[in-house]
Amino acid sequence: MKKQKAKAIIVGGSIAGISCAKALTCAGWDVVVIEKSRAPTTASPTGAGLGLDTLSQKIIQSWLPHPEPFYEVTLPLPIDQNRATDGEKKVNWVLTRDENLNFRVAHWTDLHALIYNTLPREIFLWGHQYISFCISEDKTSVKVKAKDLQTNEIIEVEGDLLVAADGARSSIRQSFLPDTKLRYSGYCAWRGVLEYSGKNLDTMMGFRKAYPDLGRCLYMELAPGTHSTLCELMYERLNWIWYINQPEPQLKGSSVTIKVNSDMISAMHQEAEKIWIPEFARVIKETKDPFINVIYDCDPLKQIGLGQSGVNRRRLLIPQLHTVEEAQTCQY
Numbered sequence: 001m002k003k004q005k006a007k008a009i010i011v012g013g014s015i016a017g018i019s020c021a022k023a024l025t026c027a028g029w030d031v032v033v034i035e036k037s038r039a040p041t042t043a044s045p046t047g048a049g050l051g052l053d054t055l056s057q058k059i060i061q062s063w064l065p066h067p068e069p070f071y072e073v074t075l076p077l078p079i080d081q082n083r084a085t086d087g088e089k090k091v092n093w094v095l096t097r098d099e100n101l102n103f104r105v106a107h108w109t110d111l112h113a114l115i116y117n118t119l120p121r122e123i124f125l126w127g128h129q130y131i132s133f134c135i136s137e138d139k140t141s142v143k144v145k146a147k148d149l150q151t152n153e154i155i156e157v158e159g160d161l162l163v164a165a166d167g168a169r170s171s172i173r174q175s176f177l178p179d180t181k182l183r184y185s186g187y188c189a190w191r192g193v194l195e196y197s198g199k200n201l202d203t204m205m206g207f208r209k210a211y212p213d214l215g216r217c218l219y220m221e222l223a224p225g226t227h228s229t230l231c232e233l234m235y236e237r238l239n240w241i242w243y244i245n246q247p248e249p250q251l252k253g254s255s256v257t258i259k260v261n262s263d264m265i266s267a268m269h270q271e272a273e274k275i276w277i278p279e280f281a282r283v284i285k286e287t288k289d290p291f292i293n294v295i296y297d298c299d300p301l302k303q304i305g306l307g308q309s310g311v312n313r314r315r316l317l318i319p320q321l322h323t324v325e326e327a328q329t330c331q332y
């Protein structure tokens with residue numbers, strides 16, 4: 001008998017969504033991705049550096065027909081260095097150094113494009129906002145309603161599995177797990193990528209003197225009450241993240257990224273000059289379009305697959321493994 005393929009509906013076409021789409025496609029599933037952005041981003045405002053540990057590297061490489069593109073967009077970071085800064089004396093010094101980091105780092109946009117380009121275009125519904133889902137009475141299928149943001153038309157998609165890849169403040173997770181609340185960590189992160197190709201040459205010369213392992217090191221800078229991380233990315237880009245303790249900002253919508261105005265950026269620049277060495281403060285100042293991410297914590301979910309019936313469970317990707325603990329002991 002011809003076996004019917006199982007179908008997954010993935011809400012969210014960012015890193016998690018396209019990674020799920022790839023993993024499920026490789027496992028023989030039909031997949032549809034519902035994403036509210038109009039098109040895949042080529043210069044995402046939320047895009048910055050993403051560090052990949054060895055397992056992530058292995059998984060992503062297994063999805064590619066050739067290894068070269070992976071090496072073209074990711075930079076190896078064998079060194080991890082923690083440093084302390086004295087903002088008054090404008091000096092910093094090494095606290096710890098580890099030469100076995102085995103990380104690679106990519107720009108969000110490059111990593112997204114790398115995985116996205118291996119997927120068939122027709123599985124993506126760009127410019128569609130997920131609205132709701134309902135599970136069939138016998139719990140063997142799920143129907144998802146989404147709105148085409150251009151025409152306002154409501155469409156319905158039916159499948160066997162619904163994947164909530166709609167971000168940290170997932171509305172699908174809230175439906176299944178209304179009691180699971182995110183916990184504000186107490187700090188937000190200013191983030192930015194300085195694109196220095198052919199520009200900012202003085203700034204970069206000074207920066208490389210202050211951070212001699214740039215290009216192969218993930219730096220963490222500690223200063224009283226704050227810290228930041230820094231690393232280079234492929235194609236002459238410098239990624240920085242600066243964590244700042246502050247009351248929880250009020251977020252609108254489902255994103256954890258805040259759009260900032262020029263007053264906020266000027267105040268941040270002034271603060272950077274007080275806290276960091278001048279070479280780092282200058283990089284921050286010359287970075288276009290910095291943005292803020294609000295950082296939340298969440299206890300690990302006890303169960304990552306929910307709502308499945310006996311029939312449906314047989315069709316899950318990893319049939320007997322559906323708790324976090326079990327999944328962690330499984331070789332993906």
Ligand SMILES: Cc1cc2nc3c(=O)[nH]c(=O)nc-3n(C[C@H](O)[C@H](O)[C@H](O)COP(=O)(O)OP(=O)(O)OC[C@H]3O[C@@H](n4cnc5c(N)ncnc54)[C@H](O)[C@@H]3O)c2cc1C
Pocket residue numbers: 011012013014015016017034035036037049050051052128129130131165166167168189191241254293294295
């Ligand atoms: C400061 C900082 C540093 C980080 N560094 C790293 C790192 O080095 N390595 C790492 O692995 N991770 C890192 N992370 C975490 C990583 O960036 C995020 O966990 C990751 O980007 C989340 O991806 P996601 O696909 O789950 O969610 P998101 O990127 O938030 O994507 C959610 C997607 O769902 C879509 N969506 C939401 N609602 C709807 C709807 N109703 N309908 C349709 N679409 C919808 C959104 O448009 C979006 O595209 C970092 C995070 C922060 C804040």
